[in-house]
Amino acid sequence: MAEVDVTGVDAAAVDAAVADLAARFRAALEPPVRAMSALDAATLRARFDEPLPEHGLPVEEVLADLEERAGGGLAGSTGGRYFGYVTGAALPASAIVEAWTAAVDQNVGMWPLGPAAVELEQVTLEWLADLLDFPRGSGYFGSGATMANTVCLAVARHRFGLLHGVDVKQDGVRALPELAVYGSDELHLSDHKALRTLGLGSGCVRAIPIDDDYAMRVDLLDEAIERDRHAGVEPAIVIAQAGSVNTGASDPIAAIADVCERHRLWLHVDGAFGAFFRLCARTAPLVAGLERADSLAVDAHKWLNVPNGVGFALLRDAVLHAETFGGSAGYLTPGAGANLHELGIEASRSWRGASVWAALKQLGRAGVAELVTRCCDLALELVELVEASPVLEATAPAPTNIVCFRYRPAGWPEGAELDALNRRVQAAVAAEGDVFHTGAQLATGFCQRAAIVSWRTTSADVRALADAVERHGAAQAGGG
Amino acid sequence: MAEVDVTGVDAAAVDAAVADLAARFRAALEPPVRAMSALDAATLRARFDEPLPEHGLPVEEVLADLEERAGGGLAGSTGGRYFGYVTGAALPASAIVEAWTAAVDQNVGMWPLGPAAVELEQVTLEWLADLLDFPRGSGYFGSGATMANTVCLAVARHRFGLLHGVDVKQDGVRALPELAVYGSDELHLSDHKALRTLGLGSGCVRAIPIDDDYAMRVDLLDEAIERDRHAGVEPAIVIAQAGSVNTGASDPIAAIADVCERHRLWLHVDGAFGAFFRLCARTAPLVAGLERADSLAVDAHKWLNVPNGVGFALLRDAVLHAETFGGSAGYLTPGAGANLHELGIEASRSWRGASVWAALKQLGRAGVAELVTRCCDLALELVELVEASPVLEATAPAPTNIVCFRYRPAGWPEGAELDALNRRVQAAVAAEGDVFHTGAQLATGFCQRAAIVSWRTTSADVRALADAVERHGAAQAGGG
Structure with a gap:
């Protein structure tokens, strides 16, 4: 049996694919523009939905094809404005x-x-x-x-x-x-x-x-x-x-x-x-x-x-x-x-x-300690922003890197209406996609919840979150 | 709080690291020289065994450090001469x-x-x-x-x-x-x-x-x-x-x-x-x-x-x-x-x-079918080599992509001594490291076992396995 390359791969094609990987990999390590995708499930499904291909695609085209189909559909969890659950980013050396x-x-x-x-x-x-x-x-x-x-x-x-x-x-x-x-x-x-x-x-x-x-x-x-x-x-x-x-x-x-x-x-x-x-x-x-x-x-x-x-x-x-x-x-x-x-x-x-x-x-013990300390300090900064705001209030102690707070304009009582307002605020911030955080259901009601854990997060990112909640809060409270 | 980069990463360092990745990634996609590492556990452990570092290493050096420490200690499972268990290689597009x-x-x-x-x-x-x-x-x-x-x-x-x-x-x-x-x-x-x-x-x-x-x-x-x-x-x-x-x-x-x-x-x-x-x-x-x-x-x-x-x-x-x-x-x-x-x-x-x-x-349905068919055909080739050899014999049916056979020079009876000989042969082939396969304990005794599943495996690789078993068989039978 002759030596057959079932995949049709030659060295030049692999070289091209690896060069392509390097450029795309470098771009993927940049902080993402958005914290959350703006595309809906049906749109993304349609991007990928084709019959199982009968014949293969040249190796050097596969990654470009994936990047094109996935474009705009990725969560920006490697950036500094992603506060969902407790999700780290990707350190360059680790990636x-x-x-x-x-x-x-x-x-x-x-x-x-x-x-x-x-x-x-x-x-x-x-x-x-x-x-x-x-x-x-x-x-x-x-x-x-x-x-x-x-x-x-x-x-x-x-x-x-x-x-x-x-x-x-x-x-x-x-x-x-x-x-x-x-x-x-x-x-x-x-x-x-x-x-x-x-x-x-x-x-x-x-x-x-x-x-x-x-x-x-x-x-x-x-x-x-x-x-x-x-x-x-x-x-x-x-x-x-x-x-x-x-x-x-x-x-x-x-x-x-x-x-x-x-x-x-x-x-x-x-x-x-x-x-x-x-x-x-x-x-x-x-x-x-x-x-x-x-x-x-x-x-x-x-x-x-x-x-x-x-x-x-x-x-x-x-x-x-x-x-x-x-x-x-x-x-x-x-x-x-x-x-x-x-x-x-x-x-x-x-x-x-x-x-x-x-x-x-990449970090050493000292770098890990600095990263954890810095994120926990940023949580305190967010608590200070919440306390300083006339329309935000803390809803649980924030002893570490997670902050629970809510939008509560003057005169709004506790209860279902305030919960509903805060649900709308969380969803509106997520839909805008500049920052991403989640909500949480506590005994005190539904709140905005941010976890700070990315090596990329800075004071500016934390402020962007507080600002987004205030801005969408005003819009939702006015329109609600 | 000022914007602090806890990791000491700058764009130039990441660029250097990604360029480095591209070269090393390309090299890693080449068929490996050896199917099996020649280094023992203690040697490899010593390569990695250092205290948890207190301070970090520049990002552009981390991959080079890993490659140096792991060098010679990787299994060549991405090559064509790796017949252990049922282990595929890595298609370039997938990797x-x-x-x-x-x-x-x-x-x-x-x-x-x-x-x-x-x-x-x-x-x-x-x-x-x-x-x-x-x-x-x-x-x-x-x-x-x-x-x-x-x-x-x-x-x-x-x-x-x-x-x-x-x-x-x-x-x-x-x-x-x-x-x-x-x-x-x-x-x-x-x-x-x-x-x-x-x-x-x-x-x-x-x-x-x-x-x-x-x-x-x-x-x-x-x-x-x-x-x-x-x-x-x-x-x-x-x-x-x-x-x-x-x-x-x-x-x-x-x-x-x-x-x-x-x-x-x-x-x-x-x-x-x-x-x-x-x-x-x-x-x-x-x-x-x-x-x-x-x-x-x-x-x-x-x-x-x-x-x-x-x-x-x-x-x-x-x-x-x-x-x-x-x-x-x-x-x-x-x-x-x-x-x-x-x-x-x-x-x-x-x-x-x-x-x-x-x-x-990369493959399409047709490419997957060709890959599977080709590997199963190569198993038949190995069966033919075994049947044609005066010192090899099949020890189980080989209906698909796995072949069980043993080294059995003229006059050797079944039994513990033949099993022991075949254990030595498998170990000697693995230690040489040009090809890698495993053994299996069947009702008929201990045998050489090869699974053919890599997109890179060719007739020459299959012949190399049969040759290695014959060669080490002669040495072990003579020396045993």
Whole structure:
């Protein structure tokens, strides 16, 4: 059989495509013009909607085709005026390294399939543990905090099985006694999803009320545990949240750790973004005690500003971690190093840790601390703008990098009409697209909510947000 | 507060870094010199092992630093002489598009956070369904076949709950009756892991014996189902495998679909690579009936030759799929299009589908068919080389793209010594690193195992593998 190139690729075409990539990649690293797309779903769908092509397109045209179709349809989350959820931008070094890893295409699931990649990831996990003052035990890079929560809670489930003489890998959740998991009223959807995935069901979660600071009330946690014990339900896991998504508050981790110690429960910290509060002097006390957790789940595409798709799990007990996911098969030929498929849910896996390594190399510990501190300082600036405005008011404490506030012109009472006004304001700001933030439903009503986490955000960007809410507020209140 | 650039990045530095990326990216797209790294774990670890840096490195130096440290430590899986497991290479268009998506950094978990990205993925999933003759229902891009299997089996678990009046999302696996899942003796580890993750435990799996063609014996499947029914265990799911990893065989899907219909069981097809056998005229009949499955899980980083980290789940019933993962929270502000976090396990998610879109654009349907056909033809060539050699012999049928064979000089009997010889041969070929393949433990003993799936593999590469096994076989047999 003659050597056939099925793809019709020649070196000149690849050269042209790579030159094209460089220009487009450079442009994509520029701050985006808009924070939010102005195009609707039908328009964008129509751009992509064609039948599966029968024949291929020259390689050098594919990226241009994508850029043209996607043009105007991208969220500007890499810019400084994107305040949605808790979404980092992409640090140049991380984006560049991640781009390169697409070409070398290592599979870190087994050591022989990505030897350097596996070793880099192991070292990077140690760096992350050191950065967050968490004990160096064991770790895993998943696709985000939800996967990291799932990995951590799978280890907790395994350990709960051991305590009750059940091999949960073999016999499943049916063999376990009825168990309870504790989290605050503000527990993130991601934890509920992890528990559902693991077959525990979200019905096992006891939602512990929060105090005025949006933090879990530990006295009520203790009561709930006792109540379950008396009812014959086995308390198993407490999930403390470092950084609640609504307000950026943190549960009192040290006090929760005391409760877990007393009741011998697994302490999992969902630190999707809040774990990084340790890096800012003002916010560090909020997450004191985090180092006492059995497991910690964190996103890297939040504070570390790496491209989306990377989170990490840190486990105190490496043996429990290995037991939870260990197991090979007759067709696998292990190599000389770690086989990461035995530390997580996935088999084949991309080289996720490289972009995290790159962020830590670009910033260093001092740069990460500066980034976190600066964003938390910008949140204070936004609070000051809100307090100084006659038409804005804070609606929750803002102890970290998230600010909740609302538009409330003189004389408007609390209630459904004010909520509706604020919904219109959020939607109008998003539709204009110069800045992007979200809303949140708090006990005090619907509010404007901004998370500050991008390395690009400045004072001017924060002011632009306050101005946009005031401007659209006036228009909506006048027109409403 | 003055505008501070925490990262010390200026435009010139980014320009330099992007120029650097282009050169290195182009080099990384060249076929690698070696199929396997020659460096050991300790050497590679030492290359990366330094304390977490206190201060950052200039952005333009980070990629060069990584390339230097990783040099010689990468698996050459993007080349034509990599025959390990079933691992595709990286098509240039896919690698380039994936690189660009790192820079634009969309989060497809919710529509407003990646509007064009979400629409592209939805269209691409429809293309994939069309390509594989699977009904257009619903789908999801996960990080690989294991995640895709997990998504599919979570939907199956949800539906099993509905049949028994259980809301498994809320009440978990404990509320379900005891259930059984059926797969062949050759069922992939990935399915076992998915069942463990989902809290069903791998103990629920009934391993159905295989026939001489390594395919599930449907008569024994039927018997096993009846046996469970009589024992009071609820048969729930049958996992048919399109493409077993040892030999590339496929279970008889149409006959299994008949059984599932008769017993009203969920039919899941693990088609990690075998689903693509539909694209080659010779192998298509092996996977007939695949279109009757309730769910199908496939890897994209195998036949589609996109960079590692993408698989997809296809579901026949879009309503069941949405019910399984649906659910929002007070802090989420939905947009005008689909929120993909409600179709899978993850919350934030990278734009995985873009590289698949790029592969389908670069190849077209005809190009995919040509690629699959060509690799399956090359497997036949390898079989011919084995049959023509006086010292090689086939050890299993090779109906698709995987070939199992062993080195067996005249007069060597079956048994432990021959197995040991073949283990040494595989290890010696891997250590030399010019070609890379794995071994497999079959009922007939330990054998050499090669999977042909790269767009770059040619007749010369296949011959190089046969030659390497003969050469190292002679050395090991002489020296053993």
